[in-house]
Amino acid sequence: MKITKIEKKKRLYLLEIDERDKLYVTEDTIVHFMLSKDKEITSNDLEQIKAFAQFSYGKNLALYYLSFKQRTEKEIRDYLTKHDIERDIIAKVIKALEKEKWIDDLQYTKTVLQQNLHSGDKGAYVLKQKLLQKGIDRKLIDSALEKADFSDICRKAAEKILKKYQGKLPQRALRDKLSQTLTNKGFSYQEAKAAIAEFPLEEFSENEEELIYKELDKQYRKYSKKYDGYELKQRLTQSLARKGFDFDQIKSALREYL
Numbered sequence: 001m002k003i004t005k006i007e008k009k010k011r012l013y014l015l016e017i018d019e020r021d022k023l024y025v026t027e028d029t030i031v032h033f034m035l036s037k038d039k040e041i042t043s044n045d046l047e048q049i050k051a052f053a054q055f056s057y058g059k060n061l062a063l064y065y066l067s068f069k070q071r072t073e074k075e076i077r078d079y080l081t082k083h084d085i086e087r088d089i090i091a092k093v094i095k096a097l098e099k100e101k102w103i104d105d106l107q108y109t110k111t112v113l114q115q116n117l118h119s120g121d122k123g124a125y126v127l128k129q130k131l132l133q134k135g136i137d138r139k140l141i142d143s144a145l146e147k148a149d150f151s152d153i154c155r156k157a158a159e160k161i162l163k164k165y166q167g168k169l170p171q172r173a174l175r176d177k178l179s180q181t182l183t184n185k186g187f188s189y190q191e192a193k194a195a196i197a198e199f200p201l202e203e204f205s206e207n208e209e210e211l212i213y214k215e216l217d218k219q220y221r222k223y224s225k226k227y228d229g230y231e232l233k234q235r236l237t238q239s240l241a242r243k244g245f246d247f248d249q250i251k252s253a254l255r256e257y258l
Helices: 027-032 042-066 074-083 087-099 105-119 125-132 138-146 149-167 171-184 187-195 210-223 227-242 248-257
Strands: 005-011 012-017 021-025
Touching: 012 027, 012 042, 012 138, 021 042, 021 105, 027 042, 042 074, 042 087, 074 087, 105 138, 105 149, 105 187, 125 138, 149 171, 149 187, 210 248, 227 248
Parallel strands: none
Antiparallel strands: 005 012, 012 021
16 A cells, blocks of 8 residues: 555644545654655555554643643543543553653642642641642652651741731631641641740730720621610620630620710
């Protein structure tokens, strides 16, 4: 059989065999087999060309996807599957990309950890979940996390939270907010507790008397329209308690206010 036509079509080439059969191949395929018009090929040659063209196309797709940012093996596999690349071709592409260091899940994990330690605010648990979703092996993640120290980043995250809520919450509520937010960010209870202990929370909640009366004004306007007497007092007490004020503060404020 003979190649009767080679025509460039955007990123692929149209290969025509004996003016009858048509096949799209990559430029790499053309170069690899030194294909040209009028070249004679055998049936075995044609099967090799088809196989290589599929592999080359899959690899080029993967490299295009990788050109935007680093990817995990699972991300590449999912991307190629979405583009209807056959499973056995995907396996060959993955193997080739790993050999050439285009895909390296260990390095990907290290990069994520380093970026977080330098400019992020997430703890080990959140990072682990993120990496698991990317398809990275659990043992690989655990090994990398064991060597990481999150104490400094936890302290910085706590400081950021404190600045946000400074002067807005009573001390107990501020402590609870810090603990909850830090654990939601993936830090352990011990890491959160150690970070919080580094800050004098009383300095961030020094105007608690002002805060409770400000909140009391707000809640009184809300509840006094529907309740009075004992029921009003109970509603105000419950509302202030939910805001983090202790009962002695609430009792004293209500005695002065009502």
